[in-house]
Amino acid sequence: MSSTSSWITPATRPDLIENLVSGVDRYNPSNVSILEDYLYHQIRSQEYDCLANLAILKLYQFNPALYNPDVVINILIKALTALPLPDFNLCIALLGERPATANQDEPDPLPSLLPSLTLLHASLQQCRFPAFWTLFKSEELENLRDNYTIEVVGFEDSVRSVVVRAVRAAFTKIGRDRLGTYLDLSGDALNAYVSKLEWSIDQSTGIISVPPNPDNQVEATVVRENIQLPQLSKIIAQTALTV
Structure with missing residues (x-):
């Protein structure tokens, strides 16, 4: 899909x-x-x-x-x-x-x-x-x-896939407890699910790192105007005629 x-x-x-x-x-x-x-x-x-x-x-x-x-x-x-x-x-x-x-x-x-x-x-x-x-x-x-x-075979896991898509798009890091409430998982079940996703967990802080992807990476966009002098002259001349 x-x-x-x-x-x-x-x-x-x-x-x-x-x-x-x-x-x-x-x-x-x-x-x-x-x-x-x-x-x-x-x-x-x-x-x-x-x-x-x-x-x-x-x-x-x-x-x-x-x-x-x-x-x-x-x-x-x-x-x-x-x-x-x-x-x-x-x-x-x-x-x-x-x-x-x-x-x-x-x-x-x-x-x-x-x-x-x-x-x-x-x-x-x-x-x-x-x-x-x-x-x-x-x-x-x-x-x-x-x-x-x-x-419906795998219904709850299908819902969790919806959650994962949203988390991937919005987070680079997320707390384990918070993710657990999103997935309705805890303990070993949560750890196993995160491991299956190949996301890493910092065991000391409980922070889960979400791999970078096009949706969760912020990139600056530089917009450059490329107006040539002849084009600018036409704009000025047209403005003068309408005044």
């Missing part, structure tokens, strides 16, 4: 899905089950394909009878970890009004979970990472954890 091309066409997308997403068949309601199966493959394999998931939501928009709230919730969960890309907001924009008769056997879980999912997204987007973990692990979101995110 580091480039536009990989967002539009992920390397892990099968040819069958590529044909569906890229052609007019993406609007064929008979293909929705194929796209839903592909979503659950993403959930099990830690892969991600935003355009394929958006195609599901578009089909639900055009064909309200196809609406499956569990699928929508899983799409939003996957989109949460795509930050800083705008995937979550793109998904929200396609939800629209949901049919009142959908999923008649049990209540629609989306209306109760959507505000919390939106708050989780806002916390990540605003880099309020401790607030994210507090809300995510709260009693209020027990249903989300027990019935949805538990099925």
Whole structure:
């Protein structure tokens, strides 16, 4: 997800899905089950394909009878970890009004979970990472954890990847305890995670050094004006004519 091309066409997308997403068949309601199966493959394999998931939501928009709230919730969960890309907001924009008769056997879980999912997204987007973990692990979101995110392989590590991207862009050094609250890790688990990132820790001070990268390095920019004398003469002459 580091480039536009990989967002539009992920390397892990099968040819069958590529044909569906890229052609007019993406609007064929008979293909929705194929796209839903592909979503659950993403959930099990830690892969991600935003355009394929958006195609599901578009089909639900055009064909309200196809609406499956569990699928929508899983799409939003996957989109949460795509930050800083705008995937979550793109998904929200396609939800629209949901049919009142959908999923008649049990209540629609989306209306109760959507505000919390939106708050989780806002916390990540605003880099309020401790607030994210507090809300995510709260009693209020027990249903989300027990019935949805538990099925998403590597969900918490995917959230930590969002944190790492933000930390890399903003810090050259960060305290171990502070980073621990961002990652919801402590002790040996935190040390192992930092070691995996190949970041160095000063054990005496607890300061973690973030390797230099284009985002966390401040470089002075020198702007030079290159105006030749003939150009300046034209400007002065034009000014004299307008006075």
